[in-house]
Amino acid sequence: MSKDNYKYKKDKTNNPIKFSVTECIAITETWLNEGDKINRYNIKNYNNFHLKRRIGKRGGGISLYVKKNWNLNIIDSNISNNVEYLLAQINNDQINRKLLIIYRPPSGNIASFLSWLDQITSSHPDLILAGDMNINIADIKYSAIYVDLLNSNGYDIINESITRNESKSIIDHICISERTFEISCKVIEVYTMMKNNLSDHNMLVLVAKSCNSVNWTKTSIKKINYNAIINEISSENKDVLSLESESKHEVLNKFQNLICNIKFCIDTHTEVIELKHNANFIVPPWIDNRYVKIFSHIDNLSSKIEKLKFQNRPFTYLSTKQDELKKKLKNIDQNRGRAYYLNKMQSGKMSAWDMINQITGRNKDRDKIILKTCNGQHINEPHQVANKFAKYFNNLIQDQSNSVEPIYLGPIINSCMFLTPVTEAEICFELKELAINKATGYDGIPARIWKSLYSSHATILTLSKIFEKVLCKRILSFLEHTESNDPTQFGFKKKKSTADAVIKLLSSVSNALDRQEVVISIFIDVKKAFDTVDHEIVLFKAEKLGVRGLVLEILRDYLKNRSQFVMINDQSSDTYRLVQGVPQGSILGPLLFNILISDIQYLKLNSKLVQYADDLSMTYSNLDTSILKLALKHDFIKLKDFYVKNGMQINETKTKMMCFHVASNCRLQVHAKSLADDLGIELVNHFKYLGVILDSKLKFNLLIEDLSQKVKNSIKALSIIKSYAPMQCRLAFYNAFINSHLLYFAFILIRAPKTGLKRLQILQNKGLKICFMLPPLYDTVDLFTSYAVNILPLNGQSL
Template identity: 25%
Template sequence: MIYVRDSIQCSEIQWKSPIDLECVGLNLSLAPQMSLTLIVLYRPPSANIDFYDKFKEMLKQCDFKKEVIVMGDFNLHWDDNSTRKKLQQIVDGFNLVQMVKRPTRITNNSSTLIDLIFTNHPERITKSYNMLTGLSDHNMVLITRKLTSKRFVAHSGKKEFIGIPRSKQDQFHSVIRNMNWDTLLLDNELEIISQKFTECLQTKIKEFAVTVKHKNRKCSLPWLSDDIKQLMKDRDNALKKAIKSKLSCERQKFASLRNRVIRQLRKAKADFFITIIKNCHGNSKATWDQINKLTGKTSSSNNSIQLKNNGMLLQDPSAVVQTLNEYFVDSVDTIAKSFSVKYNNLPVITSDLLIEPPLYPKSVTISDVEKAIIELKSSRAKDVYGMDTLMLKQIGQSIKGPLTHIINVSLDQGKFPESWKIASVIPIFKGGNSLLTSNYRPISILPTVSKVFEKLVAKQIINHLNCSSFPLHSMQFGFRAYHSTETATCYFLEKVKSNIDKGGIVGGIFLDLRKAFDTVNHSVLLHKLHAFNFSSKFISLINSYLLSRSQSVRIDQYNSTPLLLSTGVPQGSILGPILFSLYINELPSLCKNCDTLMYADDTVILAYGKSAEEVASKLRPCH
């Protein structure tokens, strides 16, 4: 494992051929014309003679036109000429020089130099260190490298936030509250009033918003008490005394203190996490938020994304956002086209699913809009207009009138505002090679005011579906009265338990549908809405909601050119999961002799039998 400061650009080395060694390599970019390769390696004490061939092959794949540093625990005594002979021949062949000069593992009986640092530019290394830490029976080895501050280009390590400061909040709210919406309220041209409303808010947000740079503070371990810190100092002092005296009694004192530190750290850490989990009172989201915060598993800043495109390294943020946006859109189109041929002949609608009465768009009241705003989840994620749900909640009382008017015009005309159809996409690194576009996933942030519309329309759809005995399949646990993820989990556990108790075998297929929301075919979805007795006006509204959507990738202040989306229901939307559930409603009927549990796009197919062969035969047609 290699820890790299956030301000330094780096990418993992992609070896041309597999390297059968315990190692990790990085390319570090210190300046536009200054980079180096850093490799950390571990050689087990039991390694055989093959290690040398593998090590040599690894070095052959390095670019020695650049600076190369190789370091690690080689478990090979460098001070012994006979032991190091083979390794010396290899590193000499690549002009690598070993920089550590003193023993790195010292015991009562031995003193060996086994932790090594090699470089092909020793003149750039100003000093090497060999430090006793008490963290291991090995000393810590370090080097310092010459680096001219004028050449070194590093990111500040600060994250930029655009928002309205507290000092301007009251003035901003006052301006919004006193805005005159009379002309807008008298107009019924949907595109004109929705765009005017959005632009007015955007103008005022830009007028008051400022860019704030926030530097993350270094995290300390909250369970590391002063008593434990003092005990760690005592342990370190005991180690120094044991090494200096070489007495077994001093070594035993050190071992006793070391074990005591380990026990107290484990207990303090366990007690801390138990308290954190108890304070979440069973709220799984709050629990995982705390765990991710403490373990550092939060989304990192994207300000240093680099990509490889057609063999060229892209570092310009403008080119990076454009390349990512094109990849996100093209990858969905490729998948959608691969099975679009199956949608030529849609099935004839039967009346067994029809729900009475038909679903027509119903107008909403100001109190409906006010309630919908309050119920939105608070978030600071900015949409393309610079607004977030937290801000919307703060100014909700001031804009609920014009927003209600726009939503009612939209419902009455069966159209969705065009200005509410563009998503701001944030690329999140999934893991692997950071230079590959395929290792990023898009997180869509829809226009904030559109979520109010979606929440109100979603409520009308759910009420419609729940007015019949059989609106959604009985195995759909989402968006039905008295159904939830908890009831789905209980059903799953009870089915598995009861069959195992009877001596049976249970098999399952857990489906993770690739690009599930993104590849929804609009024609098929609208066809199915008709089967659920959606009126033509409501279907027209949903069709308008889906068509002509676009997205733009954003990294810091850089935005790509918007690209049109030809398929799918919007990611991160409120309506998306409901529409997708209707889209796959007949899935259980395709899996004969199985139970198919669904919650939106999460699906589990279960089969039961007396033997593994019987279960497999039932699942095979579903695979």
Template identity: 25%
Template sequence: MAMLKTKQIRNSSSIGFPGGNVKSDVMETRKLRPNIRIATWNVQSLNKAGKTDNAIKEMKRLQIDILGICEMRWLDSGEMPLDGYKAFYSGRTDGAHEDGVGIIMTQKIAAKVKNFPPISERIMLIQLENNPVNINIIQVYAPTLDKADDIVDEMYNTINEIMKKLKKNEINIVMGDFNSKVGEGSTSDAVGPFGLGERNKRGDTLELFASTHELVITNTWFKQPKRRLYTWKSPKDKAEKIIRNQIDFILINKRFRNSCTTVRTYPGADIVSDHTPVVGDFRIRMKKVNKKLMPNFDLRKLKEQGIESKVIKILNEEYQERPKSNAETEMETLQKTIKKIKMNLLKPDRRLKKSWMTEEILELMEKRRLEKGNKVEYLKYQKIIRQRIRQAKENEMIEKCEEIENLQSKHDDFNIYKKVRELTGTNKRKIGRVLVSEEGSLILSVEEKKEEWKKYIEKLFYDTRTDDIPNATGESGPDILEDEVRVAIALLKNRKAAGPDGIQGEFLKLLDNESIKRLTTIFNEIYSSGKIPESWLKSEFIAIPKKASAKTCDDYRTISLMSHILKLFLKIIHKRIYNLCEEQIAPNQFGFLNAVGTREALFSVQVLFQRSRDVNCKVFACLIDYKKAFDRVKHEKMVDILKNIGMDAKTINIIVNLYWNQTAVVKIDGDHTENIKIERGVRQGCVLSPILFNLYSEYIFREALENINEGIALNGIRVNNIRYADDTIVFADTIEGLQTLIDSVVAVSSRFGLEMNVSKTKLLIVSKEHVSGAHLKINNTRIERVAQYTYLGTIINENWENSQEIRCRIEKARAIFNKMSALFKNHNLTLATKIRFLRCYVFSVLLYGVETWTVSQEMTKKLEAFELWLYRRMLKISWTDKITNKEVLRRMNKDTEIVNTVKSRKLQYLGHIMRNRNRYILLQQILQGKINSKRGPGRRRTSWLANLRQWYDKSSAELFRIATNKVRIALMVANIRNG
């Protein structure tokens, strides 16, 4: 470390913080604080194999602590640990590997990162917590000169907004490739005299930006040889015609300009880019900041025999030896015991990630760097490096494939999925974009984010609910039994995130009989009194982006984490009330009920509308979109409904106390907002919420559609709606009838607190002939008519044919295959393993909703062609090889299966419907009932049932009769699969 001598009454410059010079009265020798090296470099892609390792190698060689990257070309935004370093990146969200910025820093400095807002693919911000002064670094990649000025203006407007948010008494650094030339000579306080070349128009823009925010362009303030000033060299640069420019800069606020001791470029650095790194030495005091880190635990260790037995012993002994107390104290005891176990026994083993990069390749990179002046030798080494990288990556792939095969032999699905994610590169930790307020301004600090989320959640769940907690009286349910607790524990799912109390379901499954008995006593105490422990009433909201470009709070979906013990308690309540609630639900509702789901909802809509069209019965359908339906439920009305259906008083009081006393916090960047009161909506993530919402929705539609005789006449009964939770289709055979239905549904929904999203609610008309002049209005606003609509993940259209949906499914499956091509095209995995992954990842996407398809001959050929397209790529067969389909299947050692799967699943589903009359009475009516209309002249279209008649050579009557016989169905399916 360098030494510095200071003499009496001699001034020395301040280091790392503002203020005057420091005076020293005596001669003393002191150690200089170590410099921090900050650099920026346009690397022209880190998306190529070996480039990231190359960047790390250069950082070590040049002793760079923080390296800003331009043209990183990584997708999305997030952070990634590297070998002793950490990368933060912000890229495009449209799948294009272009632009992108990033910052790589040492792990020691990365521990000081308190905030990382990825603004866009051109701008990102890193905020470092430091003492005495925090550091803010903005990394920028400006558009090249061929891009429109509007894009440049937009970029500077965004940076201006960020700068206004940053504190002036903190160190603010803006750096990157600005694609601007400020030129030689000082023209203001922002630009020094030691620039390079001539200024251009964008150089004026950069100077104006720097002056506005009191920044200095550090490159221009240090006298250096010209080879230490240029940052970009043209591919046409020659000894006789030098074309080099200074377009990359590091800017710092004037207040801290003295902390920068020198800035220069290093043309000897090499990463196969025409830019050179701009490196600045900064005397900045970097003090250790203690950050509270959330500990990680490996719950899979509970499956290890030695650890499992220890945990069972400690958990039960410590829980039982404590004296019995009230519910709140009992929960605290259990919480402390489990926390102690996790800290002592379940800490994850530290496993160093093995890198494919070899020392030989790094040495070759160094040799290539030394030959930068010799183009022939440089290209020779570049060719060798590419070959070595290809071989190293191949060796890594072989190792990973061997690991997957080994895990598959052990049936370890959890680690198989983990390895597949590693293999396909989908294991990066992604971070959402920067948050924007309702007014449209950027929100950068964690405190501002917390305040914005608090305001949003308060507004979302605010209601004029009475503060007086309703109390139900009357019949009470029986005490909770130990067997009920055991059954509920067995139903708890593993690997679910814990609530605020930190207790996971895996620990509850290790309770012995005595502990379960004690827990049952606590449950009965709570059930009888209706008083719920405070720790159960607090939920933790996690914000998940609905889309890649999420900006405002409304663009996020909040997922609630709650106590697993509360989930256990409510599972018992749910089992008791389910049948009572289900009796109230109409057969038109397919959401959150046993034995029905999206498949049944899609089947009902597809077949009913298809049959209506075939007999010239027009269908006028309104596809309703409610605004946050689950969050708008009025608690008082919900309690009235529970009393109305005859639910027992104990259960109602539990639900009332749960809803009236609940609070929530939002987790933001590892921190939490203040407690927020929830005054409306069903509880997110709660076991009871689905059935409670179904009841609420049922009462809305029961009241709205009462005494309205509109819809499609099916066996003389009007069917006018199909629902999956809040995803609702209301329909009629006339536009006037639909308007009557919608007016009533809108009015009643409003009284129950639900509001329709008029902009997203659509009108779809299904008819053989085009219908014009039909309009639908909600609150005097005309609803948009669409030719197609995505309902429950499938496309429905006014022509009512499945060809478009099947084409869409094929393309979605193709996209998944291409995304995972590293897995499917790898020759180191056995065909059996690849086929298993193909069925798991690709066929599952392709065949979503297959039971509802009506498949034409053309679509059958497309499905077969797509399957063979997959096999050809798995075998790496080019279209120029002229290999027959028969030979492809021989090499795959299998027959085609997709079309046979479609045929067998449709037949099995018919059997499923016909054998369960009570459950599927509406589906049977839709399939077999008579629609009050007549078929027109002309050839019939292929229908859902016609597919089965053609494939199995049976009449409709025969199919309905066979469908009730499970053995006959199984035989017919076996015949199809066996060809």
């Protein structure tokens, strides 16, 4: 537009647009030269900047007006024969935006212009770009390179109407990037003002409403320099690391000093990095600018194809190009993702489980804890939530605490346990076995530091896990050779597992059914079994079992003055003292619980017991239902009394009864229901015991259904991670989520119908084909012969 018309704009500020509501006005081709008096062209309440041509030069020129309640900062500007531009930043208290105003002379070198445009849009991904480009996007062939360049850098031309009526062309453009949408704009609308007296170009009006929808969040990442910590501690604390002294108090003081030094070094060499990102969008770490360009190009092609479809115009070329780009993007994504995760795993910076969780999105919201109270209030502050949980757990235990007189039913072991000396080699071995990826204790010192510091130094018996392991091995070794070893207990014993317990139960039931007897099992649930262990009773029984003297005092000291707290998002609750209970996550806890109930074998029950820690089943069979009812009633009352005398209670709402039978027998069900009512427990047709769903007819149809669903879900997850996970990780996933289930139930599946086995076999084959990246129609026989048999618990040839 000419500077004569420019004066008209100044005089007619309310026509055709109400400039009082316009935050920013950009004008190209002002024809202003260096000798012109700029004050003539100012607008009230606006800051202005004029990019002027040199004297005698015709055409061109850029002016920018910004309301005075905005700050205006000119970042860059330039005038040349190929392009004139003005790069500015405007901001207020809430919004920060970058503007790029362009005028491209029609006689300019378009190749040079496109090269410059590529450079500036790739380096500034969040611009609002506007101007007279003199490139007609209505002509697809002529403007294709220009449009593709913008799209590849994430920009879209948002105006589609004619901007110059005389030539019926669209040569004035407003461009917005996806990044601009994210950071500053929620709703963007563009209008083309067809009638105006300012220029032969139509006026473009952009309306961008401020965005408050993006949920920005900060993530704190701790980077610990382990090498620096280990080197500093090793060099400055050599005398402390040895911990060699005749004085017990001196050793304790040295150890406490060492703990303080380690914590100080960890704080010194820990860097906390805060990352600001959109909480609703997680960008894969291997994504770079090239990936984003291709993705933006594909997205732009999709928009073009939709438009062509609407206009009934051919789009085969664009569709083919889009498919090629999608294939290229997929290859880049998979190859880089696989290389990224393989490198992380090989360098030890990421475990296979971390990788699986990251790809599948598991544990994504594990830190977002919102607690709803009884009053309907919501608590989301981590410290308050932690306190609520800690108080709840403490009250739960206190409500069940009852002081009872200790009683031991079994024979007293006269021999006493001898505590063999602990060697340096033993401690070093246990340190090597210590997993470095496990959670740290309340002291916050990772296992990795202990492993590095004491790979060849003296022992530290006060290190909790090592201390418990060493003591637990010695107590177990002693108890295994005494008369107190309970054959019905399968929990936390060498060479015993939950599978052994289930096999024992099923063998008893199957043998009784083979004898045509009526079989009833009661599955006992104990309220908070580990949390209600009475310390005095367990120590009393340990002494009767031969654990006396120094070992008993160590156990007493281990249980004394214990406290607990809850930690959520690095915020800890208040501390509560524990007067009873054993820590379930500890090594000594399960052993102490076994000692507490070790004399249950001397109750002289009619039923056969099967125990795995606190999970207990009692089974009785007889041809006469009346005898069976009396025997089970007697045993249940006696067992209930045993738990009460040991400070525990049976949870009758979770305790279930099941009557096993081969054929349907209504009379038998009536007797079983009557017995269940007398005992105050529920009669069920199926029950999940130690992970195995048992049904009254031992058909295992529900088990097959449950197992099939688990394998299906695992196969779905495996198909998600297969493109990114390296082979070793895919195999680890298969073994953990598919093979482990099949192996665990293998001893039961031999009893299942062949139709159920066939179903599992098909699912297993599908999982293996995904794991080894084989086609769906790959021959199953080759699958079994080509790969190791130990990963195939079900053999297809046996079906």
